[in-house]
Amino acid sequence: MNGSTGWTTLVQAEVLAPTLGDPLLVVLDARFSLADASAGENAWNQAHIPGARYVHLDRDLSGTHAAGAGRHPWPGAAEFGRLLAARGITPAHQVVVYDAGDGAFAARAWCLLRLAGHARVAVLDGGFEAWSARGLPLEAEPPRFAPAATPYPVDFDRRGLFDAARVHRHLQGGGLLLDARAGERFRGEVEPIDRRAGHVPGATSRPYACNLVDGRFKPRDALAAEFAGLLGTRDASGVVVMCGSGVTACHHLLAMAHAGLDGAGLYTGSWSGWIEDPARPVSTGAA
Structure with a gap:
């Protein structure tokens, strides 16, 4: 390979x-x-x-x-x-x-x-x-393969996984929280999925589509420059990403890694987890 x-x-x-x-x-x-x-x-x-x-x-x-x-x-x-x-x-x-x-x-x-x-x-x-x-090969038949003999020895790096309390401390310490949802969802103008609209107070909007041009990831240098503009004096470890449920936020982690910016964290519960507790504050409008 x-x-x-x-x-x-x-x-x-x-x-x-x-x-x-x-x-x-x-x-x-x-x-x-x-x-x-x-x-x-x-x-x-x-x-x-x-x-x-x-x-x-x-x-x-x-x-x-x-x-x-x-x-x-x-x-x-x-x-x-x-x-x-x-x-x-x-x-x-x-x-x-x-x-x-x-x-x-x-x-x-x-x-x-x-x-x-x-x-x-x-x-x-x-x-x-x-x-x-590109006209590359396709097939419809299910693949034939053998499962692995033993479970994969997964050991998640918990340093990269954030819950709500840790996100709060991250923001209090001057960290950057990037929200990958579309801008209108971040601002609370629409909410097609979750029961409350808005965003985590202190978060910054960067829709994951900003990582793309014509359906592909932007060149490495372009991504590096765009994220550098958001990071300011922070390094990648000063960033946590979120979205609606911890899925599209991973697009930011991939884009950052491709740009040589490893070390950002993921708020796994993201917006849908944040609003499970009705006592947590919610902001609307632009960051």
Whole structure:
């Protein structure tokens, strides 16, 4: 695989294509729709990158709910380790994840694997759309593979995972909290999903779509410059990202890592977890 270190942030379709069939490569299809939880899996059943194994946001990339965990709770280590083993993933594998296009759901899987200690994981830039547009191979048959013999030894790096109390301390200490939701949701003008509108007081809006141009991630230098403008004198460890439920926020973590800015944290419960406690303050309008 692509040298000794492999792919750790993004990979292009034309680079991935020649490696299909490599026994140390696992491709995951993470297509999903918040409007229809079966749409992604149905699309995978119709056509997918050869060998791609499906992972479902609700069943596979989320855990069971606990107080403050939000709509897509972070899974437990043992639970996620069993999921990786069921997909045939071991610490020796290079993993590539894709979704329909913009990387929002694929980034969730990338983030889970990274914080589980698996460095060799990347997102297919442009996703299924970019792959299909190039006329690259597709198949409809379910992939044939053997599950791993033992669960993956997941050990989540808890330094990168924030709950509401830790987010509050982060903000009190001058840290930056970046909200990846669309601007109108951040400002509280609309709220199509959660029961309250607005944002965490002190948060800064940066919609995850700002990381993209024409459905692909912006060049590394452009992302570095944009995030540097937000960070000011902070380094990446001074940043926590959030969104509605801890999914699209991972897009920021991927974009930052691609730009050489590792070390930011994730507020796993995000907005849906924040508003579970009605006593927590809510702001509206621009930051």
